[in-house]
Amino acid sequence: MKLVEHGRGKPLLMIHGLGGSTRSWDTVADALAAERRLLLFDIPGHGEAPAEPDSGTFTGLCRSVSELIVDNGLRGVDMIGSSMGARMVLELARRGLAGNVVSLDPGGFWVGWERAYLRNTLSASVWLLRSVRPALSGLAHNAVSRSALLAQLSARPWALDGDVVARELQSFASCRTFDALVEDLAAGPAQQGPSAPGSGRVTIVWGKQDRLCLPQQAERAKAAFPEAELVWFDRCGHFPMWDQPEDTVELVLRATA
Numbered sequence: 001m002k003l004v005e006h007g008r009g010k011p012l013l014m015i016h017g018l019g020g021s022t023r024s025w026d027t028v029a030d031a032l033a034a035e036r037r038l039l040l041f042d043i044p045g046h047g048e049a050p051a052e053p054d055s056g057t058f059t060g061l062c063r064s065v066s067e068l069i070v071d072n073g074l075r076g077v078d079m080i081g082s083s084m085g086a087r088m089v090l091e092l093a094r095r096g097l098a099g100n101v102v103s104l105d106p107g108g109f110w111v112g113w114e115r116a117y118l119r120n121t122l123s124a125s126v127w128l129l130r131s132v133r134p135a136l137s138g139l140a141h142n143a144v145s146r147s148a149l150l151a152q153l154s155a156r157p158w159a160l161d162g163d164v165v166a167r168e169l170q171s172f173a174s175c176r177t178f179d180a181l182v183e184d185l186a187a188g189p190a191q192q193g194p195s196a197p198g199s200g201r202v203t204i205v206w207g208k209q210d211r212l213c214l215p216q217q218a219e220r221a222k223a224a225f226p227e228a229e230l231v232w233f234d235r236c237g238h239f240p241m242w243d244q245p246e247d248t249v250e251l252v253l254r255a256t257a
Contacts, residue, residue: 007033017083019172021047045177056180078256096196100256108191109217119186129173140166155209155237193224202228203255207236
């Protein structure tokens with residue numbers, strides 16, 4: 001995995017979600033880079049990073065990222081993660097590798113029927129994206145079709161930038177480990193806590209209109225990490241950096257100050 005740096009100041013490691021890449025942070029990266037030195041990378045099997053033998057599992061990805069942190073002398077670095085990456089920063093805090101962490105709508109706190117819901121909706125969504133892949137750019141730039149494609153992920157998909165959406169949807173469709181990870185996440189154990197002693201602050205952010213990691217899961221996340229601050233974003237779906245980019249930047253800078 002290759003680290004890409006952007007900005008200046010105190011370092012902030014940024015971990016994207018399932019199917020994403022370093023470009024998943026484009027809506028907030030420049031504003032954050034004005035005050036922080038961003039450390040970005042594609043997790044194995046995503047973007048330009050080749051998959052490793054265990055990259056189709058959450059445990060395997062955590063191994064890879066833990067090694068990246070240790071090998072680059074980043075133990076105790078502040079972190080922000082989104083979706084699967086949000087769960088990952090919580091796991092890294094549990095392992096004692098993180099400083100302050102901001103977790104944006106983390107996975108790993110589903111129970112019962114929510115597991116099948118996660119598997120079935122994500123599998124159907126990525127199948128659809130692959131089926132219409134040649135037309136994705138045009139669909140992403142049309143407010144009506146963009147709203148239909150992103151109804152599960154955004155509280156206001158019609159307002160999103162078409163270029164950002166097109167790039168992210170193409171990234172989802174092309175992710176080499178997407179299917180394996182969906183199965184692993186849906187069937188695997190729930191995320192455990194709490195943070196290791198001596199870790200930094202933990203801030204968990206949840207969009208009130210998240211239709212992937214459902215809002216009732218937030219209380220389970222808080223129970224696993226009782227030291228965490230739980231922050232709710234109004235008019236926000238699964239990706240706060242899409243629906244509320246300015247609020248996301250403000251919170252990240254405050255929570256990792």
